[in-house]
Amino acid sequence: MREELRAFFNEKASVWDSLQKVSPQRIRNLLEPLPVAKGGSILDVGSGTGVLIPFLRELFSPSLIVELDIAEEMLKIAKEKFDDDGIIYVWGDAESFVFDRTFDAIICYSSFPHFSDKERVVVHLSNFLKKGGVFAILHSSGREAIHRIHASNEVTREDLLPPASEVALIFKKAGLEIIRSVDDDDEYALVGVKG
Numbered sequence: 001m002r003e004e005l006r007a008f009f010n011e012k013a014s015v016w017d018s019l020q021k022v023s024p025q026r027i028r029n030l031l032e033p034l035p036v037a038k039g040g041s042i043l044d045v046g047s048g049t050g051v052l053i054p055f056l057r058e059l060f061s062p063s064l065i066v067e068l069d070i071a072e073e074m075l076k077i078a079k080e081k082f083d084d085d086g087i088i089y090v091w092g093d094a095e096s097f098v099f100d101r102t103f104d105a106i107i108c109y110s111s112f113p114h115f116s117d118k119e120r121v122v123v124h125l126s127n128f129l130k131k132g133g134v135f136a137i138l139h140s141s142g143r144e145a146i147h148r149i150h151a152s153n154e155v156t157r158e159d160l161l162p163p164a165s166e167v168a169l170i171f172k173k174a175g176l177e178i179i180r181s182v183d184d185d186d187e188y189a190l191v192g193v194k195g
Helices: 004-019 024-033 052-060 072-081 120-126 143-153 164-173
Strands: 043-046 064-069 087-092 104-111 131-139 176-183 187-195
Touching: 024 052, 024 104, 024 131, 043 052, 043 087, 052 064, 052 120, 064 072, 064 120, 072 087, 087 120, 120 131, 120 164, 164 176
Parallel strands: 043 064, 043 104, 064 087, 104 131
Antiparallel strands: 131 187, 176 187
C-alpha cells in the first residue's frame, strides 16, 4: 500500500466531493453500456466517497455493492452518505485484498492510475470475477487531462493512465475479452468480460 497516497486521500476526504465536478450524465454515460445483470454484485475499486453508488443503484439495482478503498476517511464519508444493508465498506489495497466471494462486475472508476502495479491489480481482481462478469476501467476525462491533474501534485505526479491498447494486453492475460475500448480526449473506457 502506498502510504503517501493513502495519507493524501485521507487528507482530502472531507472536501473531495466539492473538488470533483463531474456531470452526473457523464458518469451515467460511462456506466450505461456495461452489460451488468440486474440484481448482481458489484465491486467498486478505489471507491472514494461513493460517487458511483447512486448510479449503480439506478442502472443495475445490485443486490450488493462492495466499496474498496485505501483511504479509510473516504470510506467514512461514503458510509455517512449511503449507510444501508446493500453496501459493504472495505478498507484495503486492491493489489492484495482477498475477498470471500466473487462479483458480477468489478469497476475501477477514476482510480486505475493510482495503482503501482496495474497488471497485478487486474490479474488479482479478475480472480474474484464470476465467469461472464464485467471488468471495467472508466474515466470521465481523457488520459492527457488526467495526467495534467496528477502532475500538479507531488504524490500523484507519476500516477499515469496507460493507453487502452496497453491495458488491453493485461486484460487478455487475465482472461478478459475486450468488448469496449475508448481512449480519446473526453473519455477512457476499457471493458472486458471474463471467459
